[in-house]
Every structure is written in C-alpha cells, then in structure tokens.
Amino acid sequence: MTLCLILPKIKNNMQKRTLGKTGWEISVIGLGSIKLPLISRKECEILLNTAIDGGINFVDTADCYGDSEEKIGLALERRRKEFYLCTKIDERDGIGVRKKLERCLRRLRTDWIDLILFHDLRGSEYDPIFHTGGLETLERARKQGKILEIGISIHNSLPMMRKAIESGVFSVLMVAYSAFDEDRLAADLLPMAHRMGVGLVAMKPLAGGRLAESPSLPGHKGFIRGESLAQVSIRYVLSNQNITCAIPGMTGLYELDENLQVGRQARELTMEEIKALMECVGEAGKGFCRSCGYCLPCPEGIPIPDIFRFESYHDRYNLKEWAREQYQSLGVHADACSGCEQCMEHCPYGVAIPEKLKLAHRILY
Ligand code: SF4
Numbered sequence: 001m002t003l004c005l006i007l008p009k010i011k012n013n014m015q016k017r018t019l020g021k022t023g024w025e026i027s028v029i030g031l032g033s034i035k036l037p038l039i040s041r042k043e044c045e046i047l048l049n050t051a052i053d054g055g056i057n058f059v060d061t062a063d064c065y066g067d068s069e070e071k072i073g074l075a076l077e078r079r080r081k082e083f084y085l086c087t088k089i090d091e092r093d094g095i096g097v098r099k100k101l102e103r104c105l106r107r108l109r110t111d112w113i114d115l116i117l118f119h120d121l122r123g124s125e126y127d128p129i130f131h132t133g134g135l136e137t138l139e140r141a142r143k144q145g146k147i148l149e150i151g152i153s154i155h156n157s158l159p160m161m162r163k164a165i166e167s168g169v170f171s172v173l174m175v176a177y178s179a180f181d182e183d184r185l186a187a188d189l190l191p192m193a194h195r196m197g198v199g200l201v202a203m204k205p206l207a208g209g210r211l212a213e214s215p216s217l218p219g220h221k222g223f224i225r226g227e228s229l230a231q232v233s234i235r236y237v238l239s240n241q242n243i244t245c246a247i248p249g250m251t252g253l254y255e256l257d258e259n260l261q262v263g264r265q266a267r268e269l270t271m272e273e274i275k276a277l278m279e280c281v282g283e284a285g286k287g288f289c290r291s292c293g294y295c296l297p298c299p300e301g302i303p304i305p306d307i308f309r310f311e312s313y314h315d316r317y318n319l320k321e322w323a324r325e326q327y328q329s330l331g332v333h334a335d336a337c338s339g340c341e342q343c344m345e346h347c348p349y350g351v352a353i354p355e356k357l358k359l360a361h362r363i364l365y
C-alpha cells in the first residue's frame with residue numbers, strides 16, 4: 001500500500017441511501033474487508049480511519065476473513081459510533097452461532113454488532129437455520145442488544161434468495177452483484193427485495209477483482225472520462241437504485257480514493273458508456289465463472305460454482321485455509337467429474353468447466 005499518498009481534504013459529500021426497513025442511512029460505498037489479511041495492522045489502521053474520515057459509514061467483514069475482524073477492532077474501537085458494522089458467520093445451528101457471535105464481538109472489540117448475516121448459504125443450508133437454533137440464537141442476541149439486525153448472504157441460488165426475501169425474517173440480503181450479473185438479478189429479484197423493505201448490499205461489485213484489472217494507477221488516463229474500469233463498474237452497480245451500497249474490497253489508499261470519488265460525485269452513466277462497459281465486460285468475462293448456477297444440476301452432484309468460488313478465495317484473497325476447509329467439507333468433490341460436458345451446454349459464459357474443476361481439485365484438496 002502506498003502509505004505516502006495523502007488524500008486531499010475534500011468536503012465530505014458522500015452519497016447515502018436507506019438500507020431497507022432498518023432505516024439506516026448508509027454510504028453508497030462501504031468498505032469490504034476480505035483483503036485486509038493481505039496488509040499490515042498499521043496499513044489497516046490508516047486505511048480504515050481514512051475511509052471513515054472520507055464519509056464511509058458501513059464496514060463489512062466476516063468471521064472467516066482471516067484476521068480482518070481483529071484488524072477492524074484494533075483500528076476502529078474508539079470510533080465505533082461513527083459507522084455501521086456488519087459481520088457474517090458460517091454457522092447454522094444454535095451452539096455454533098452463539099460461539100461465533102461471542103468471538104466476533106471479542107475480535108471486533110465492541111459491545112454490539114449492527115448487522116450480522118448468515119454467511120454464504122448454499123445447497124440445503126437454508127432450512128437448518130430455522131430448525132437447529134441458529135436464527136433463534138440471533139433473535140435472542142438481538143433482544144440482549146448484542147446485535148441490531150439480522151441478514152443473509154447468498155451467492156448463487158436464486159430460489160433461495162427469493163425464499164429469504166419472502167420470509168420477512170431478514171432485514172438485509174447481501175448478493176454478489178456486478179456488471180457481470182446484470183441479467184440474472186436485476187430484472188426480478190432486486191426490485192422485489194426493495195419493494196419488501198429488504199436492504200440490498202452488493203458484494204463483489206468488481207467481480208472479485210476481475211473488473212479492476214485494467215490499469216488503475218496514478219497517471220493512467222482512465223477507461224471512460226478519466227475514470228478507471230473499477231470506478232465505472234461501481235457506478236454501474238449503483239445505477240441500480242434498488243442497491244443501497246456496494247462494498248468493494250480495498251487494501252490501499254489509492255483504491256479507497258477512487259471509490260470515494262465514485263461515492264461523492266454521483267453521475268449517471270450514458271448509454272455510450274454503458275455500451276463501452278458491456279463490451280469490456282464481455283472481453284473480461286470470457287471463461288470467467290459468475291456463480292450463476294446455470295450449469296446445475298450436474299449429474300454427479302458436483303457444486304460447480306461453489307468450487308470455483310473457493311478456488312478464487314484461495315487464489316485472489318489468500319484465504320487458503322478457509323477455502324480448503326470449505327472444499328474438503330463438500331459432500332462431492334471435483335474429482336467426481338465424468339467429463340460428460342453436459343454442464344458446458346448450459347454455461348452461457350464459455351467456462352471450460354471440467355478442465356477448471358481438475359485444476360481446482362489439485363489446489364484445494
Ligand atoms: S462435465 Fe463434470 S461437472 Fe460437468 S456435468 Fe459432467 S460430470 Fe458434472
């Protein structure tokens with residue numbers, strides 16, 4: 001991280017939107033912390049404090065993001081009332097949820113968490129949160145003032161997202177949403193969530209960094225109107241008014257500054273700009289798994305998008321141990337692939353699924 005970069009003191013005119021029925025006014029740019037394990041404590045302290053000074057008031061983390069919770073706790077303990085804190089837990093049952101919640105509170109050095117999410121629900125994990133005590137435990141914690149709101153994050157199951165919205169139980173739904181996901185979620189699910197007062201937070205607005213890989217450095221002339229591909233991509237996500245907040249992962253002040261500019265200077269993308277972005281997305285997206293799930297079901301029961309996601313957590317975010325654990329806990333692994341290629345007929349994005357599965361298995365097993 002470039003520590004010597006001093007951000008200019010700009011008047012804080014960060015745009016805000018209301019987070020569903022919570023009524024909270026949230027900055028349209030939140031701080032995603034999946035990459036905090038990649039930087040030092042000192043760098044985190046500078047990054048996080050500069051983010052809060054810059055008008056960001058939503059900080060997102062997860063129990064499984066390495067030492068991210070500890071770093072946030074250390075950096076922002078004294079500023080706890082200046083931002084909404086969101087974390088996520090992988091447990092589904094009462095005992096597991098209680099233990100994890102206590103650990104989150106300890107690591108984050110706080111008496112309360114504003115928003116806690118059941119993290120990354122997949123397969124048959126939805127019903128157990130209702131029947132094995134997970135939800136009940138969080139509701140009890142809410143009555144005790146340890147948490148204020150309960151939400152859920154779902155990566156690729158549209159039926160599960162629909163169920164969660166319709167349940168009326170969750171205040172917030174966190175979805176992976178970027179220019180890559182335009183057609184999948186925008187038409188139906190996002191407006192429905194918005195209508196029902198479920199706040200929508202867009203994780204992976206840069207598709208796990210895929211939309212940030214064009215030159216985005218000081219001196220670079222930019223992708224459109226002097227802005228980087230990352231900035232235009234976040235503008236695109238925020239142009240969907242159903243989304244309250246996008247939470248790009250950040251590790252440095254340059255990225256933060258770019259994101260703050262987007263949040264402070266709202267502007268609509270023109271049709272020409274959207275067209276240019278879509279062309280670029282088409283190029284960047286060749287062979288890239290969007291977690292859409294169109295390739296499912298696989299006759300061997302392989303959870304294809306989950307495996308590719310674990311691979312990307314392993315490679316891009318350096319969450320190696322967590323990614324391996326998640327992979328190894330799957331009931332069916334990538335080596336069950338028979339090579340029938342049925343999945344490839346359904347993948348609209350040209351992912352070489354059997355080949356990529358072999359690679360993922362080598363890395364994760
Ligand atoms: S090629 Fe492999 S992953 Fe794809 S459907 Fe066949 S068995 Fe499943």
Ligand code: SF4
Binds near residue numbers: 296348
């Ligand atoms: S492999 Fe293709 S169809 Fe399957 S989840 Fe990824 S992008 Fe979607």
